Structure formats: structure tokens, C-alpha cells
Amino acid sequence: MAMRISNKILNGLIQQANRELSNSNAYLSMSLWFQDRELPGSAQWCKTQSDEERMHGLKIFDHIVKRRAKGALVHAIGQQKFSYDDPLQIWEKALEQEQLNSVAIMDLVRQAREEGDYTTDTFLQWYVAEQLNEETSVKDILENAKRVAATTGLYVTFDSQITRKPH
Numbered sequence: 001m002a003m004r005i006s007n008k009i010l011n012g013l014i015q016q017a018n019r020e021l022s023n024s025n026a027y028l029s030m031s032l033w034f035q036d037r038e039l040p041g042s043a044q045w046c047k048t049q050s051d052e053e054r055m056h057g058l059k060i061f062d063h064i065v066k067r068r069a070k071g072a073l074v075h076a077i078g079q080q081k082f083s084y085d086d087p088l089q090i091w092e093k094a095l096e097q098e099q100l101n102s103v104a105i106m107d108l109v110r111q112a113r114e115e116g117d118y119t120t121d122t123f124l125q126w127y128v129a130e131q132l133n134e135e136t137s138v139k140d141i142l143e144n145a146k147r148v149a150a151t152t153g154l155y156v157t158f159d160s161q162i163t164r165k166p167h
């Protein structure tokens with residue numbers, strides 16, 4: 001029975017995989033924005049984060065395949081607008097993206113439990129734990145960035161330290 005999966009949960013997992021890939025693209029665009037402005041530390045952090053989000057998406061597709069479910073496709077999600085005014089706006093956007101992702105994962109866990117699909121529930125627990133790390137990391141960077149933004153020019157110094165921050 002572990003392989004059994006309802007259409008509703010399957011669609012939820014496919015949507016979540018696509019959301020992770022879309023978040024991966026968003027972090028890549030953030031990385032390029034930092035790269036263009038000679039802020040290599042922040043660019044590197046966002047690029048690594050982009051790789052991680054891609055891995056999160058692929059892990060869900062692997063899980064779907066393992067359960068022999070059909071219909072998993074990579075979808076383009078909406079028309080994303082990638083333009084940022086300053087580093088603060090990027091980190092605010094990143095935090096918002098992580099918070100929305102956490103809500104989506106929790107919703108999926110709730111649905112899985114309602115259906116008695118404990119296989120999906122267990123699979124998603126890794127994502128629940130990971131979201132706590134991601135929200136904490138981005139929030140920490142945002143708080144730091146807010147403080148340095150108050151002093152003109154200081155972001156460059158902060159940028160050189162950012163690669164040591166966890167993901």
C-alpha cells in the first residue's frame with residue numbers, strides 16, 4: 001500500500017516539485033543580480049541556494065517515479081518578474097519565497113495525513129525540517145543586511161563574509 005498515491009496528492013507533489021524549480025530560478029536570477037554589481041559573496045550564496053532548490057525539486061520527481069505514479073511534468077510557473085532595486089529587496093523577496101514554500105509543504109502534509117498517506121507524510125518530513133533551516137538562514141542574512149544597509153558602502157564588507165553563512 002505504500003506505493004498507492006491519490007491524484008490529489010500526486011498533483012500536490014508535482015506542483016511542489018515545480019515550485020522548488022521555480023525557486024531555484026529565482027535564486028539564480030538573484031545570483032546574477034549580485035554578480036552584475038560585483039558582490040561575489042552574495043552571488044555565490046544565491047547560486048548554491050539555487051542548486052539546493054533544484055535538488056529539492058528533483059528529489060520529489062524521484063519519489064513520484066519510485067511510487068510508479070504517472071503524469072509528473074516540469075511546468076513553467078507563471079511569468080516571474082526578476083528585477084530588484086537593492087540587496088535588501090532581494091533578501092526580503094527570498095524570505096517571502098521561503099515562507100510561501102513552507103506553507104505549501106505544510107498544506108501537503110495536512111492533505112497526506114487526511115488521506116492516511118503516511119508514505120507521503122514521511123517523505124515530506126525532510127522538507128518540513130529543511131524549511132526551518134532555510135527560513136532561519138535567510139532571515140539571519142536579511143537582519144544583517146538591514147543593519148549594514150543603514151551605513152552606505154558597508155554592504156561590500158558584509159558581502160565578503162556571506163559565503164560563510166549556512167544555507
Ligand SMILES: [Fe+2]
Nearest residue numbers: 020052053056
Ligand atoms: Fe527547497
